[in-house]
Amino acid sequence: MILFFVASLLLSLTSGILLTFLFCPSLKSGAAGLAFRLFAGGGLGIGVTSCLYFVCLLTGLSCYSPAIDLGVCLLLGIPCFIFFRRPAAGGSQPLPETGKRSHFPILLAGIFSVELVASLGSFVFAFLKEPHGRWDAWLIWNMHARFLFRGGEHWRDAFASGLDWSHWDYPLLLPLSIARGWQYMGGEGLSIPAVMAFVFTFMTLGLLWCALSLLRSRIQGCLAAMVLMGTPFFIAMGASQFADVPLAFFILATLVLLSLQARSPENQPGELILAGLAAGLCAWTKNEGLLFLLIVTGSLFCTAVYARGWRSALNRTAGFLAGALPILLIVIYFKTQLSPANDLMAGFDPAAVAAKLTDFSRYAKIANAFFITGISFTHGLIDVRVGMHLNPGAVNILLLIGYLFLAGVRIDGRDRIGLLRSAAALGLMLIGYFFVYVLTPLDLGYHLVTSLNRLLLQLWPSVIFLCFMIAGSPETSPGDRPGTAPAQPETRSTRANEPRKTRGPK
Amino acid sequence: MTNLIAKYRATAGRLLLVVLTGYAVLNLLWQGVRSYPDLPGTDPVTIHETRIAQLRTVLPASGAVGYVTTVENDRIFAEEKTFTNVEFLAQYALTQYTLAPRIVRNSPEFPLVVGNFIDGPPAPGFLEKNGLVPLKDFGDGLVLYRREQKP
Numbered sequence: 001m002i003l004f005f006v007a008s009l010l011l012s013l014t015s016g017i018l019l020t021f022l023f024c025p026s027l028k029s030g031a032a033g034l035a036f037r038l039f040a041g042g043g044l045g046i047g048v049t050s051c052l053y054f055v056c057l058l059t060g061l062s063c064y065s066p067a068i069d070l071g072v073c074l075l076l077g078i079p080c081f082i083f084f085r086r087p088a089a090g091g092s093q094p095l096p097e098t099g100k101r102s103h104f105p106i107l108l109a110g111i112f113s114v115e116l117v118a119s120l121g122s123f124v125f126a127f128l129k130e131p132h133g134r135w136d137a138w139l140i141w142n143m144h145a146r147f148l149f150r151g152g153e154h155w156r157d158a159f160a161s162g163l164d165w166s167h168w169d170y171p172l173l174l175p176l177s178i179a180r181g182w183q184y185m186g187g188e189g190l191s192i193p194a195v196m197a198f199v200f201t202f203m204t205l206g207l208l209w210c211a212l213s214l215l216r217s218r219i220q221g222c223l224a225a226m227v228l229m230g231t232p233f234f235i236a237m238g239a240s241q242f243a244d245v246p247l248a249f250f251i252l253a254t255l256v257l258l259s260l261q262a263r264s265p266e267n268q269p270g271e272l273i274l275a276g277l278a279a280g281l282c283a284w285t286k287n288e289g290l291l292f293l294l295i296v297t298g299s300l301f302c303t304a305v306y307a308r309g310w311r312s313a314l315n316r317t318a319g320f321l322a323g324a325l326p327i328l329l330i331v332i333y334f335k336t337q338l339s340p341a342n343d344l345m346a347g348f349d350p351a352a353v354a355a356k357l358t359d360f361s362r363y364a365k366i367a368n369a370f371f372i373t374g375i376s377f378t379h380g381l382i383d384v385r386v387g388m389h390l391n392p393g394a395v396n397i398l399l400l401i402g403y404l405f406l407a408g409v410r411i412d413g414r415d416r417i418g419l420l421r422s423a424a425a426l427g428l429m430l431i432g433y434f435f436v437y438v439l440t441p442l443d444l445g446y447h448l449v450t451s452l453n454r455l456l457l458q459l460w461p462s463v464i465f466l467c468f469m470i471a472g473s474p475e476t477s478p479g480d481r482p483g484t485a486p487a488q489p490e491t492r493s494t495r496a497n498e499p500r501k502t503r504g505p506k
Numbered sequence: 507m508t509n510l511i512a513k514y515r516a517t518a519g520r521l522l523l524v525v526l527t528g529y530a531v532l533n534l535l536w537q538g539v540r541s542y543p544d545l546p547g548t549d550p551v552t553i554h555e556t557r558i559a560q561l562r563t564v565l566p567a568s569g570a571v572g573y574v575t576t577v578e579n580d581r582i583f584a585e586e587k588t589f590t591n592v593e594f595l596a597q598y599a600l601t602q603y604t605l606a607p608r609i610v611r612n613s614p615e616f617p618l619v620v621g622n623f624i625d626g627p628p629a630p631g632f633l634e635k636n637g638l639v640p641l642k643d644f645g646d647g648l649v650l651y652r653r654e655q656k657p
Contacts, residue, residue, distance in 0.1 A: 104520075111524055118535040125538025132551040139599045146606040154568060154607065161570075161609045163602065165583065165595075223523050230527030232534045380534075385589040394530040399523070406519030408512060446587060472516060 001185045005192060008049075008184035009199070011069040012177075013038070016045020018076035019277075023270035025083060027260070032213035032221070039206035040256065043249050044274065046199070047281035050176040051330050053183070057148070057155060057176075058333075065183055105219055112222045116205075119229045123201065126239030127194050133241030134381075140167050141243055142193045144175035149182045159338045169339040171331060173285040174243045193241045201238030204249040204461050205229060211256040212468050215263065215415070224468040228461055230395040232380040237457055240381075244454045247285045251292055252461045253278040255422045258300065259469070262418040269319040276323025283324075283331045287342065288433075288458060290331070293324060295428045296421075303421040344440060356439055366437045369448045370430075377453035378460070387449045400467045408472030415469060422466050426459055551600060554624075558604040560644045561620060570609040572616030572653070573598060574638065576625045579612050597622050614638060616653060623647035 020027070020041035027033050049069055056062045132138050143166055147158035159168050174196065181192040205225050213221035228234055238245045254275050261271035279296050282289030300320055304313035321328075356362060372390050379393030392398060411419060433455050440447045548556075565571060575582065577594055586595040601622055602610040610620060614636040621628075621638070624647040638651040 108520075108524070111528060115528060115531045118531045122531070122534045122538050125535075125542060129538075129541070129545055130549055130551070132549065132555075135596070138551060138603045143599075143603050143606060146603065151607040157568075158607065158609075162611075163609065165599070166602070219520075223520065226523060226527040226531075230530035232530060235534060394526040394533070399526055403519045403523055406515045406522065408515065443587065446589075471519075472512070 001187065001189065004184040004186065005181045005189065005195070008066070008069070008181050009046075009195075011066075011073055012045040012049040013042040014045065014073050015048055015069070015076060016041035016043065018073065018080050019044055019048070019274065021080045021084065022076065023274045024260070024264070025270065026264060026268065027214075032210045032218070035206060035210035036214055039203045039210055040253050040274075040278075043200065043203050043207070043246075043253055044277055044281065046177055046196075047173055047250065047284060047327070048277070050173045050180065051284065051327060053176050053180040054172060054330060054334075060153070062183060065180060108219060108222050112226060115226055115229050119205075119235055120202075122232075122235050123198060123239050126236060127198075130240070131190055131194065133193060133197070133239075137193065137241035139165075140170060141174050141241060142178065144168070144170070144172065145178035145182070145193065146188070148172070148175055149179040149188065156338060159340060164340065164343060167343070169287070169335070169342045170243070171284045171286060171289070171334065173281060174246055194239075197238055197241040197245070200246040200249050201235065204234075204238075204245060204252060207249065207252055207256060208461055208465055211252075211259070211465060215256075215259060216468060216471075217473055220468045220471065220473050224464050227395060227400070227464050231378045231460065232393065232395075233378050233453065233457055234460065236381050237454065242454065243286050244458050247282060247289055248458045248461050250278050250282040250285055250289065251458060252465060254282065254292075254296055255425065255462050255465060258296075258421060259415060259418045263414055269316075272316060272319040273323035276320040276325075277327065278323075279320070280324035280327030280331070284327050286458075288429075288455065291432045292425070292429060293328070295432065296425045297321065297324075299421045299424045299428065303417050303424070307417045344436065344442070346441075352441070353439055362438055362444060365444060366434055366448065369437075369452055370434065373448075373452045373456060377456045382449075382453065384449050387445075388453060397463070400464065404467060404471055409470050410472040411470050419466065419469055422462065422469075426462055426466065429459055551603075554597065554600045555604045557624075557644075557646055557648055558601050558620075558622075560648065561605060561650060564642060564650060565605065565608055565618065568607060570611050570616060571605070572614050572619035572651075573601060573610050573612055573622065574614050574619055574628060574632070574636070574651070575622045576628055578629070578632070579614065582612060593625065597624060614651075614653065619651040619653055621647075621649035621651055623649070 017037050018041070020037040024037075027036065049072075052068060052072065053062065053065055056065045056068060061068065133142060144158070148155050151158060161168070177196055178193050181196070182188050185192070205228055208228055209221040209225040211221070212224050234245070234248075257271045257275035257278060261268075261275065264271055279289075279293045283293045297317060297320060301313050301317045304316045308316075369388070373388045375396055375398065376388055376391045376393070378396045379391050382388055433452075437444065437448060437452075573579070575594055575597060577585070582594045582598055585591040598610070598612060601620060605620075618641070619636075619638055621633075621640075626647075633651070637654040639654055641650045641652045643649045
C-alpha cells in the first residue's frame with residue numbers, strides 16, 4: 001500500500017521538476033541547481049497535482065487520478081526530453097576556485113549535517129508524540145481530507161454541512177494532497193498527513209538552502225537553513241501538520257523565483273510564470289495566500305514600472321498572472337461554488353468596521369502583540385491560555401539583525417529591485433495582517449493569541465532569505481561564475497529588449 | 507585594516523549563528539529525547555478515536571447525528587473561546603473527525619444522538635428533557651441515544 005503512496009508522491013515531484021526544466025531551462029549550477037529543481041519543483045508539483053485531483057473530483061474521475069497524473073507527467077516529460085536530449089554547448093563547467101581554500105565550508109557542512117539530523121530527530125519525536133498532529137490538524141486539515149476521501153460521490157456535502165467551526169472555506173491544497181495519497185493507496189493511512197508535513201517542512205529548508213546557494217554562496221545557504229532549523233516553532237509547526245508551513249514554502253518559492261528571474265538571461269519569463277504559479281498555490285493553500293497573491297502582484301508591477309517602465313511592467317505582470325491564472329480559476333470556482341462564507345467576512349457591517357478602524361486602543365493592543373510575538377514566536381509552541389510573553393529564545397529576528405550588523409550589508413546590483421520587491425511584499429503582508437486584526441469580528445485577544453505566531457511563521461523563511469540575500473559575504477556570488485546564466489541588472493538603463501546570446505538549450 | 511576588521515566581524519557573525527542555531531537545534535532534540543520515555547503508549551487522539559470508532563458499526567454510513575456531552579451544547583464553544591475548558595470542543599471535534607463523513611451536529615435534536623461523557627454524566631434531567639433514550643451503551647462514557655418525539 002505504501003508503494004502506491006510513494007508513486008503518488010513521485011508523480012507529484014516529477015511533474016514539478018519537469019515544470020522547472022520547461023520554464024527555467026537556463027538554470028544550471030551543479031548540485032544547487034538540481035536541488036532547486038527538486039525542492040522548488042517538487043513543492044509546485046504537489047500543488048499542481050492537488051489541483052488536478054480537485055478537477056478529477058469535480059468531474060467524477062477521481063478513480064482515474066493516477067492515470068491522469070501519469071499522462072500529465074508524460075506530457076511534460078516529452079518536451080523536456082526533446083529540449084534536453086542534446087547537452088548544452090560547452091557542457092557544465094567546474095566552479096572556479098575562489099581564492100585561498102578555507103576549511104570553514106567543510107566545517108560548516110559538517111555542522112549543517114549534524115543540525116539536519118537533529119532536526120529530523122526532533123520532527124520524528126514530535127510525530128511520535130502527536131501522530132494525528134495538533135489541534136488544527138484534526139479540527140481542520142486532516143478532517144477535510146477525511147471528508148473528501150470518505151465522502152465518495154458525496155464529497156461536496158461537507159461544504160454545506162454547516163460545520164462552520166471546521167472552516168470549510170479554507171482552501172484545499174493540503175487536504176486534497178492527503179486525500180490523493182489515500183486514493184492511490186486505496187485506504188487511509190495515519191502516516192500520510194505526517195509525510196506531507198515532513199515533505200513541506202524539509203522542502204522549505206532545502207529551498208532556502210539551494211536558493212541562497214544559487215544566488216549568493218553555499219555558505220550563506222547553509223547559514224540560512226541553519227537559522228530555519230534553529231527555529232523550534234518551525235519544526236513544531238511542521239510536525240503539527242498545519243497548512244502554515246506549506247504556505248511558508250509557497251511564499252518563499254514565489255520570492256525566490258522572482259529573484260532568480262532577475263538573474264536569468266534576457267529576463268526570460270519562465271521563472272515569472274513559475275513564480276505566478278507558486279503565488280497561485282499560496283491562495284490554494286490558505287486564505288492568507290489570497291492576500292499574498294494580491295500584494296506580490298502589486299509589488300511586481302510597481303517595481304517593474306519603477307525599474308523598466310510601463311510596457312515592461314505590464315509584460316512582466318501578465319507573465320506572472322499567466323502562471324497564477326490556472327490556480328486562480330480553481331480558487332475562484334472553489335470560493336464561489338463550494339465554500340461557505342469566511343467567518344471573518346460573514347456579517348460584514350460597515351458601521352462596525354468604521355468603529356473598529358477608529359478605535360485606537362485596538363491598534364495599540366495589536367502593535368504590542370506584534371512586538372512581543374515578533375520577537376518571541378520562533379521560540380516554540382505557546383500555551384494559548386497563558387498567551388505570548390516576551391521570550392526570545394536563541395534564534396529570532398534579533399539574531400538576524402545582529403548577524404547583519406556584524407557581517408555588513410552588501411547588495412548585488414542585479415538583486416536591488418528584486419529585494420525591494422520582496423521586502424515590500426513582506427512588509428505589506430505584515431500591514432495586511434495588522435488590519436485583519438483591527439477589523440476582526442472575533443474577540444481580539446483570542447484571535448491574536450491563537451493565530452499571530454503562525455502568521456509570522458508563514459513569512460519567516462522569506463525573511464531569512466531576504467536577510468541572507470543582503471548580508472555581506474566574502475564569497476563570490478555564483479551568479480558571476482561560468483556555468484550560470486549571464487544576467488542583466490534590473491534597471492531602466494539596461495536595454496531590456498535587445499536580444500543577447502545565451503547558453504540556454506536549443 | 508578596515509578589511510581585516512570586516513573579516514573578523516563577518517567571522518564573528520557566522521560563529522554567532524552557528525553557536526546559537528546549534529544550541530537551539532540540539533535543545534529541541536534534547537527536549538524530544540527527554541520527553542520520549544514519558545509519552546503514553548498511545549496518544550490521546552488515537553485513544554479517543556478508538557473509543558468513538560465503535561459507533562461506526564451501528565450508525566448509518568452518511569447523514570447527520572446529534573451530540574451531547576457533560577455540559578450543555580452551547581457551552582462547548584463558549585468555554586473554548588474563553589479558554590476555560592478546551593476539552594469539550596476537542597472531544598466534539600474528535601468525534602466528528604472519527605465519524606466523518608457522517609455529520610455530527612452540536613445539538614440533541616436528531617433521531618440518533620451520540621453521548622460522549624468521558625468527563626462525567628450530564629446534569630440531572632438533561633437527557634429526559636431532550637427525550638433521549640439509550641440505544642446502546644459502549645462503555646467508557648460512550649452511549650448512543652434514540653430521540654423520542656415529545657408528545
